[in-house]
Amino acid sequence: MIRPATLADAARIAEIYNPYVTDTVITFETETVTASDIKAxxxxxxxxxxxxxxIEDAGRVVGFAYAAPYRPKAxxxxxxxxxxxxxxxxxxxxxxxxxxxxxxxALRASHAHTAISLIALPNEASVALQLATGWREVGVLREAGQKLGRWIDVGYFQLDVS
Known part of the structure; x- marks a missing residue:
């Protein structure tokens, strides 16, 4: 079942997310987050x-997705x-x-015109997900981040949603 997240989901979302923070380069965050951080x-x-x-499986949240402003400028x-x-x-x-x-x-029902996704590379599963859901690759930033002792490229993907 897919549903809108609630504040009650925050602890579970942090539980899903934190191993990506500590053990992978998939997110560029380096400090784990709390349920309070997720609520904010x-x-x-x-x-x-x-x-x-x-998204729930057998009544348990097993994933989350959201959209946030791409950049703060008007x-x-x-x-x-x-x-x-x-x-x-x-x-x-x-x-x-x-x-x-x-x-x-949900984005098509919002004010969004274009969606942008950034993927730490290599990440075959995430790239495959982007392509399977209609996104197009629009560029790669070479060595844009450094985490876990290595430089990481970032793939940019875009989808028109209006």
Whole structure:
């Protein structure tokens, strides 16, 4: 089941997200987050009238996706950056595709005109998800970040949602 996230989901979302922070280069964050941090992020997304969704499996949240403003400058008002994470135990079952498609539908009902996704490379699963849900690759920033002792390229993907 896919549904809008609630503040009650914050602890579970942090639980899903934090291993990506500590053990991977998929996110460029380096400090784990708390449920309070997630609640503040959720409120920030909702304040911009943007979607924050979760997907459940057997009544347990196993993934989340949301859109946030791409950049703070006024001309970027209708551009959003998307985020999606799944519990690794839930991967490989099509849940990510279902969740991402639901996010895209929600974005089409919002003020967003274009969605942008940034992916730490290499990441075959995330690239495949982007392409399977209609995104196009628009560029790569070489060695844009450094984490876990290595330089990381970032792929930029874009989807028109208006």
């Amino acid at each position: 992020r959720m409120k920030s997304v909702w304040d911009k009238d943007l979607p924050y969704l979760v 001309a970027y008002l209708h551009s959003v950056e998307t985020t999606i994470y799944l519990d690794p135990a839930a991967s490989g079952r099509g849940l990510g595709g279902r969740l991402y498609r639901a996010l895209i539908v």
